[in-house]
């Protein structure tokens with residue numbers, strides 16, 4: 614279960630560039646829930662994704678996953694970054710799997726679910742399309758069998774084939790996996806979640 618209590622976040626706090634991104638967020642997401650977080654550009658969606666996934670500590674309030682600080686759950690929560698290329702650090706798909714220390718068989722199975730055959734393993738990340746890179750990144754998270762996935766704008770910029778493969782892979786997740794999807798396109802993301810959470814200017818609003 615994900616629990617946020619009065620969470621606020623100020624980027625670059627204490628500097629001339631400080632910018633408030635989140636304020637007074639109270640949110641509970643049960644294990645196995647599939648939720649969509651939506652809102653306009655700059656409303657704080659990506660910052661919320663980073664807080665939930667434990668990549669940054671909230672500057673106010675508390676964020677917990679299964680009773681522990683979200684920042685201590687960073688190995689069990691998988692975050693798919695909005696800017697996919699920043700996520701994949703190894704030069705090839707195989708090396709990227711090894712970086713996580715995932716079981717190679719499980720990694721290959723995840724890649725297969727996402728529409729790749731074994732020839733993808735030796736492919737260079739920089740020679741792949743955005744849709745391929747994002748599916749490779751998701752395969753890494755699936756192979757890690759994270760109980761919580763946070764997906765930041767996962768379908769943005771993807772062609773129809775990549776969207777279909779991506780949605781199929783999320784459909785195949787165990788029902789116990791919690792999936793939090795950030796999106797500005799609710800219609801396109803409808804298969805990723807049914808509960809809608811709205812954000813505007815860093816605060817929760819009716820979606």
Ligand SMILES: Nc1ncnc2c1ncn2[C@@H]1O[C@H](COP(=O)(O)OP(=O)(O)O)[C@@H](O)[C@H]1O
Nearest residue numbers: 624632633634653654655656657658659660661
């Ligand atoms: N790394 C950062 N440094 C400073 N300000 C940031 C940073 N990331 C986001 N912000 C600011 O925080 C606010 C929320 O941004 P963000 O969480 O990226 O929103 P969204 O994902 O909804 O577009 C915006 O005002 C943005 O300019």
Ligand SMILES: [Mg+2]
Nearest residue numbers: 658659660695
């Ligand atoms: Mg964003």
